[in-house]
Amino acid sequence: MIPRILPPALWALHWLTFRARVRKICRGCRTVRGALGLLAGIAIFGGWMTMFFVQRHHAQPQFVRDYVPFGLLMMCVLSLVFSKSGQGIAFQPAEVEFLFPGPFRRRDLLLHRIVGNSLMLVPTSLMFSLFFYPHVTYWLAGFAGTFLALQFQTMFQVTVSLLAGAVRERLFSFTRLAMAVLIVVGLAVSLSITLDAPLPDSGGRISQLRDTWPGRVILFPFDIFGKTMAATSPVELAVWGLLGTAINVLLVGMLFLLDLDFREASLKTSQRMQQRLQSIRSGRLHWTGGSINIRRLRYISLPWLRGAGPVASYQMTTALRSAKGMIGMMLFILVTAGLPMFLVGRSNAGNVAASVAAPALMFVLFFFPQFVQFDYRGDVDRMGLLKTLPLRPIAITCGQLVTPVVFLLVVELLLISVMAVSGVLSTTVLLNVLAFLPLVNLMLFAIENLMWLLYPCRTAVAGAADIQAMVRQMLLMLLKMIVLSLVFGAAIAVGAVAWLIADSVAIGVVAAWFACAGICVGLIRLVAQAFNRFDPATDTPA
């Protein structure tokens, strides 16, 4: 007889949820637009997959063995650092409404959450396994290892949340701090051992770091998942896979043994999570931290500026009050981009700065505008209010674009300062970059807003299984890159023609700058027109 792991009703709920996801995808394909979107998505996804298959000249399991344990360690440390006392396991609002008062044991609910999380990890692991495919011997090993590693990370998060909700605040804070200090000290010791040793012929510093005794201790559980992914034979896969499964089962067993009452903490956490999701859905990414007294940041009163001033004022105030989390994210990106470069063994300061700044600059140009939504996108639920303001669409548009442009400029200037100090940029290049940056930013946000006003959608709060949301994001990104290439191409062409005619680089640059400025003015007018034709009754996304 098969032991009853979960009540049949909870299995049925998982099945119904799965069916609902499939139904959502099918319904999305019923319209021409939806079907075309899916086809385009499959084409892009197929291209992406092909790229991974083409890249696979020879497997590099060492790469996976070296980096995966560190990645997992970082994810667990982050879970620990960002956990709060009183935090609980997050459930869906409907789960709280129906299951908490329902005829289920506490353990049933806990296992239901763990099973739900694990099922959600299947498509995510599938995606990651493709990403890792060029580096592993067997695709199945990559998939199984990724799944087990992500499951471990999720369970670790659940364990931390359970403990955070159950133990006293001081005890939790002390334990958390002690663990973080132990890990940092351990890593520092292994780093010093590594740096004292000569650079090996094969592998790199990261491989050396893993092989030190503190490295082995700290990375013990994570190493098993890395080895599962990098298994070079079926036997190896079976052994490491079983060990990884055993670790996860042990973690579940420990949770059951603890048998902590998580419901009250979970209720609060679920409510907070729901508020955050609604905040994201309404276009305002939830960056604000809890400890800062944001009212101390005064309202920025800008002059009238033909009506653009008041709009820019509220957006700028909102941006400043949301800046704490944003700054934290930027620092995180800089650290995560810089640390691996250092560990790989680059010693030249200019190279380090360049290798940190290049991906960071790419992120700033292409991904950051998606996060900085202090413009029309952030006002998705206030389009009606904006429409009733006694201001011209062009004034509202200018007011909307000021804040993100300034915000992005500040971040870029920080990065450029790092590059300038490192001597990566010459003075001439630096001056040119500074002259063009505001215009480039304006173009970026104008295009971002134009596309959003023409094809409005809410910030995706979707899992890996929401194919349509992913397809939409991919298509928008692709379209944005095409438009940007055309726009920049036109400006460069004007500059090149001026350079050829006048035989002067300076005149070419000035001509390109004016071409950029002209394109910006045109784009602003287009955005204003798009705002004017935006109908909140029909265009506001669901």
Add this chain to the structure above:
Amino acid sequence: MIVVENYHKVYDKTIAVSGLSFTVEAGQVLGLVGPNGAGKTTTIRAITGIIPPTRGQLSVAGHDVVADPVQAKRRFAYIPDEPKLFELLTVTEHLKFTAQAYEVPADVAAERTEDLLKRFDLIEKRDALAQELSRGMRQKVAICCAYLHAPDAIFFDEPLTGLDPRAIRTLKDSIRERAENGAAVVISSHLLSLVEDLCTHLLILNRGQSLFCGPLHELRSAFSELSADASLEDVFFYATDNAHADSSDTTSLGAAVTDEGVP
């Protein structure tokens, strides 16, 4: 003050509003009632410039909402059924922003802000962020913002939702005062008691067409089949049920009444 002539709104194949005409003069309070999907919110949204009309003339204080939107918008205020505030701005900052956007002089704005905050019991919440406010409080903030620039026309969409009894009384008193001072007020609501209590005129909408439009005291006489002491609720159900029963009759009734407009 508010003039709507032959207004149509069509979404793809759905006719939301068809050939609606009415006027609201200064000092009048028009109640806009009708079942769900009747076209009440669509009508208010079109007059306030949020959505474009498919056809027809809409004007506020002599300014065409489509041709001269900025001047028209300076003269009216709109309080939606679910106010969407700026989550990270405080109550006073909302009023500050409104004063800036409507170009209310700073000293006048400061004085009115104090009066409005006192009147709507928001003094203690003046520095609270919008995200910290309850549903009712948010509604009060939206009302204060709407009153700040002393509009000539005010549009309310379900104004009482979430308000406590004291706030309901304050709002009703304020609406009466504004109307007495010459503002034209339009209230869209499902609460017939509110309409009966506040409104001088009534517009019954059903499936985008007007079933009755005129002074409230003429309502019973317009439906002669009903007794003279029939309640507004009785009249409402009689009008809308009959319209459902015979759509051709509804069209003719709607057209006939619409042509008369509000005297």
